[in-house]
Amino acid sequence: MNSSLFVGLFIGMLAGLLLGVMVILVKQRKQTGSKTVKQLQQEHQAFQQQVSDHFVDTAELVNRLTDSYKEVFDHLQTGAQTLVDPQTLQDKLPGDAEQTVTLTRIGSPKPRPLQPAERPAVVNKNPSDAQ
Numbered sequence: 578m579n580s581s582l583f584v585g586l587f588i589g590m591l592a593g594l595l596l597g598v599m600v601i602l603v604k605q606r607k608q609t610g611s612k613t614v615k616q617l618q619q620e621h622q623a624f625q626q627q628v629s630d631h632f633v634d635t636a637e638l639v640n641r642l643t644d645s646y647k648e649v650f651d652h653l654q655t656g657a658q659t660l661v662d663p664q665t666l667q668d669k670l671p672g673d674a675e676q677t678v679t680l681t682r683i684g685s686p687k688p689r690p691l692q693p694a695e696r697p698a699v700v701n702k703n704p705s706d707a708q
Contacts, residue, residue: 636683
């Protein structure tokens, strides 16, 4: 009877050990799965931040480019007004003097569009273009 008792205890201990190992493995798998989801969420958030930073940097560069373009435009306009005869400008660029160019920096509130009544009229001052 002693031997069957020891065999029973041994089998019980072995079953308990196997059950314990299985429970631990299942818990580790769940925790590993949770860590993977958390890691993926963190990676996704980091990626979103990189995308946001990239677009902010790009907007800043485009704004600087816009400022540089405006400086060149103003320089050319001043040079044309100073160095070219006004009649020649009027003959060569009919109607362009009345047009307004508006540049809006990225990140600025969008201006409301002009209504048809608010838009400047473009008048063709060169009679040869009317034909």
